[in-house]
Amino acid sequence: MAVTFNLEKTAGSARLGRLTTPHGEIETPAFMPVGTVASVKAVPQDTLEELGAQIILGNTYHLYLRPGHELIRSMGGLHRFMSWKRSILTDSGGFQVFSLSELRKITEEGVNFRSHLDGSSHLFTPERSMEIQIALGADIIMAFDECTEYPADESRTRSSMEMTLRWAKRSKEYFEANKHQVPWAEHLPGKTQSLFGIVQGGMYPHLRRESAERTVELDFPGYAIGGLSVGEPRERTQEMIAAALQVLPKDKPRYVMGVGYPDEITRYAAMGVDMMDCVLPTRAARHGLLFTSEGRLNIKNTRFAQDQGPVDPKCACKVCARYSRAYLRHLFVAGEPLAAVLNTVHNLAFYLDTMRSVRHAIQLGDISGFLSGSAPNA
RNA sequence: GUGGGUAUAGUUCAGUGGCAGAACGCCAGACUGUGGCUCUGGAUGUCGUGGGUUCGACCCCCACUACCCACC
Numbered sequence: 001m002a003v004t005f006n007l008e009k010t011a012g013s014a015r016l017g018r019l020t021t022p023h024g025e026i027e028t029p030a031f032m033p034v035g036t037v038a039s040v041k042a043v044p045q046d047t048l049e050e051l052g053a054q055i056i057l058g059n060t061y062h063l064y065l066r067p068g069h070e071l072i073r074s075m076g077g078l079h080r081f082m083s084w085k086r087s088i089l090t091d092s093g094g095f096q097v098f099s100l101s102e103l104r105k106i107t108e109e110g111v112n113f114r115s116h117l118d119g120s121s122h123l124f125t126p127e128r129s130m131e132i133q134i135a136l137g138a139d140i141i142m143a144f145d146e147c148t149e150y151p152a153d154e155s156r157t158r159s160s161m162e163m164t165l166r167w168a169k170r171s172k173e174y175f176e177a178n179k180h181q182v183p184w185a186e187h188l189p190g191k192t193q194s195l196f197g198i199v200q201g202g203m204y205p206h207l208r209r210e211s212a213e214r215t216v217e218l219d220f221p222g223y224a225i226g227g228l229s230v231g232e233p234r235e236r237t238q239e240m241i242a243a244a245l246q247v248l249p250k251d252k253p254r255y256v257m258g259v260g261y262p263d264e265i266t267r268y269a270a271m272g273v274d275m276m277d278c279v280l281p282t283r284a285a286r287h288g289l290l291f292t293s294e295g296r297l298n299i300k301n302t303r304f305a306q307d308q309g310p311v312d313p314k315c316a317c318k319v320c321a322r323y324s325r326a327y328l329r330h331l332f333v334a335g336e337p338l339a340a341v342l343n344t345v346h347n348l349a350f351y352l353d354t355m356r357s358v359r360h361a362i363q364l365g366d367i368s369g370f371l372s373g374s375a376p377n378a
Numbered sequence: 379g380u381g382g383g384u385a386u387a388g389u390u391c392a393g394u395g396g397c398a399g400a401a402c403g404c405c406a407g408a409c410u411g412u413g414g415c416u417c418u419g420g421a422u423g424u425c426g427u428g429g430g431u432u433c434g435a436c437c438c439c440c441a442c443u444a445c446c447c448a449c450c
Contacts, residue, residue: 034411034412035412036412036413037412037413041412057411059411059412061413062412062413065413089411091411092411094411095411096411096412096413098411099411099412099413100413115413116413116414117413142411145411147411198411224411226411227411228410228411229410229411230410237410255411256411257410257411258410258411259410259411260410261410264410276411277410277411278410278411279409279410279411279412280409280410280412282412283409283410283412283416284408284409284410286415286416287408287409287415287416287417288415289408289409298406298407300405300406301405301406302404302405302406332415335415337415339415340415
C-alpha cells in the first residue's frame with residue numbers, strides 16, 4: 001500500500017487533509033523541513049519530533065555521493081540510519097542538477113554531472129534516481145525531472161517539459177518494477193513507497209496545465225509542482241501554482257516544491273496546496289535571519305545587543321520561552337554552534353506553527369486571513 | 379646604562395617624495411525542491427609627538443616618547 005490521502009474538510013480552495021505513509025500520518029497543509037544530507041541542519045531528531053515535524057526531506061543527490069545509497073540500504077534504510085521514525089520524502093536529484101548547472105551535461109538519457117565533493121563524474125538517469133531512492137527508502141519519492149531554468153522561452157520550456165514527461169514515465173516504470181526492493185520491505189509488510197510526479201511548464205500557464213494533465217495521465221499517488229522560485233516574480237509563482245491546481249485531481253495530495261516565505265506558504269495553502277518544503281527557515285536561521293509574527297528580524301543587528309525580550313513575544317517555542325535576543329545575538333556574533341541550533345529551532349517552530357494555524361483556520365472554515373496581501377515576511 | 383629595531387584603520391600588517399591600502403574585525407543587506415557559518419555592500423585614519431629639508435613628506439634628516447630585542 002502506498003500513501004493514502006483523506007480530505008477531511010475544505011474552506012474555499014483550502015484543504016484540510018491527512019496523508020498516511022508507511023511511517024505515519026501527516027496533517028495537511030504541511031510544511032516539510034529540509035534535511036538534505038540526512039540531517040535537518042543544526043536540529044537533532046528528538047527536537048524535530050517535539051516541534052511537531054511529521055515529515056522531513058532528504059536528498060538523492062547528496063546521499064548518493066555521501067555516504068552512498070548502498071551504505072544506507074545496508075544500514076536498513078534512511079529512517080533507521082538517521083533514527084527518524086516518522087515520514088521522509090526524498091527529492092530525485094533533478095533540482096540539484098539544475099542548481100549545480102556549471103558541472104552538468106543533460107541528454108535524453110539523463111544528466112552527467114561532476115561531484116561538488118571531489119569532481120568525479122556521474123550519470124543520473126530516471127532509472128538511476130529511482131534505484132537510489134528505493135535504496136534510501138523514503139516514504140515518498142520524486143520522479144526525476146528537469147527543472148526548467150528562468151527565464152526560458154516557450155519552445156525551450158516545452159521541450160524541457162516534454163523531457164520531464166518522458167522521464168516521469170521512465171521513473172514510474174522502473175519504480176513499479178523494483179519497488180519491492182525497499183529496505184524495510186520485510187519490516188513493514190504490504191507497505192510500499194509512493195512515487196510522486198512533477199509538473200513543470202516554466203512560466204506558461206497553458207504549459208503548466210498541459211504538464212499537469214499529461215502527468216496525471218501517468219497516474220501517480222500525488223503530484224508536485226516544480227520549477228518555481230527560480231528567480232521569477234512572486235506573482236508569477238502564484239499564477240503557475242493556480243494553473244496547475246486547476247488540473248490536478250482533488251483527491252490526491254499536491255506539493256509545491258521549494259517554497260517559500262511564511263506569507264507565501266500560507267497563501268499557497270489557502271489556494272489548495274497540501275505540502276511544501278523550503279530551505280529558507282533553516283538556512284536563514286544559520287545566517288541570523290529569524291521569522292516572527294512581526295516580520296523578519298536579523299539577530300546580528302547591533303540594536304539587539306541589550307534586548308532582553310524574546311525573539312517573538314507571540315511565539316510559544318522553547319527558544320522564545322527561554323532566551324533573550326541579546327543572548328542569541330551574542331551567540332551568533334561569537335560564532336557559537338548553539339546560535340544555529342536555537343535560531344533554526346525557532347524558525348522551524350514558527351513555520352510549523354504557521355501551518356498549524358492555517359489548518360485551524362480551515363477547520364473553522366475561515367481562511368480569509370491567509371488569502372490576501374499583507375506580507376510581513378516578504 | 380649601551381647598541382639595534384619598530385611605530386600607518388579597532389587588530390595584524392603592506393606601502394610610495396605627488397588622491398591612504400589589504401586581511402580580519404565592525405556596520406548593514408541578501409538567502410525559496412541547501413555544496414559551501416555563504417554571498418553583496420558600507421564606514422573607519424592628527425600615517426607616535428615636535429621640529430627640519432623640499433614646490434610637495436606617511437616616506438628623507440634631527441630630537442623626543444613608547445614598545446621590542448640583544449648586551450652590560
